[in-house]
């Protein structure tokens with residue numbers, strides 16, 4: 001069995017319950033956060049009521065880490081509606097665009113996101129990817145927002161190990177809560193340098209597009225059959241198996257996007273799933289890590 005050192009809630013007993021949710025410390029100074037969360041990119045594309053019901057179902061099931069961004073169209077107001085009256089249950093994350101990430105621009109972007117999310121604080125605020133603004137300016141804004149109580153922590157997204165090292169030089173040790181990066185079965189580049197760097201420095205690694213955005217292995221493919229076999233043995237879906245594999249290391253979190261309550265419930269099952277060492281070995285063989293690419297892949 002996979003060794004799980006993260007905290008667990010009670011096991012579910014039956015019916016429409018709050019499922020057991022594996023939680024881990026979010027970075028070296030952060031709170032305990034569920035290993036499986038919820039993404040919101042393109043969640044505003046479909047039926048609004050269905051999307052809000054999906055997010056709320058996720059909260060019910062303990063998927064309280066909700067990831068959004070100023071870039072995601074109408075996702076922030078949609079999240080606001082989903083968490084109305086339940087703000088304290090959520091670990092709410094949003095992101096500033098690099099084009100807004102000057103010192104003043106970051107402060108203003110955060111105010112806009114707080115308004116759109118109808119909240120007084122973010123649990124974590126991220127730089128969406130590295131752009132032209134000097135890191136020291138963005139960090140100064142993040143630290144001011146922390147001092148003002150508008151964000152409780154900050155992190156980055158799409159940073160390679162050398163960018164993280166440079167950022168830590170600027171910010172000091174223990175300040176970077178997380179790095180949110182592309183990670184799915186067919187894109188394991190972060191295993192080469194990003195995850196080891198983050199593990200060594202107490203930075204949470206959040207896997208985005210954990211289903212490959214829209215490239216989840218097809219049921220009839222060789223890899224799809226491996227996932228199906230393991231899923232049947234555990235009574236879960238292949239997607240839950242994939243999420244459990246991606247969060248098998250202690251620094252890892254994942255934020256799948258699901259547009260329906262049924263999909264959210266499928267994904268929530270990953271939180272209670274312990275893969276056997278043989279399962280992990282089979283997935284590792286079916287979806288090999290591959291060589292280290294020259295630059296960090298991103299969507």
Ligand SMILES: NC(=O)c1ccc[n+]([C@@H]2O[C@H](COP(=O)([O-])OP(=O)(O)OC[C@H]3O[C@@H](n4cnc5c(N)ncnc54)[C@H](OP(=O)(O)O)[C@@H]3O)[C@@H](O)[C@H]2O)c1
Nearest residue numbers: 039040041157208209210211212213256257258259263266
């Ligand atoms: N920091 C960054 O640069 C960055 C970049 C990309 C994404 N992200 C974040 O990561 C989140 C997740 O990534 P993503 O949205 O690109 O894609 P994803 O989570 O890899 O995949 C989403 C797709 O999977 C489907 N799906 C989810 N659960 C399913 C289930 N149980 N059964 C069948 N289909 C299911 C969804 O369909 P339905 O909608 O029909 O459920 C959707 O088509 C984003 O929403 C965003 O918050 C961050």
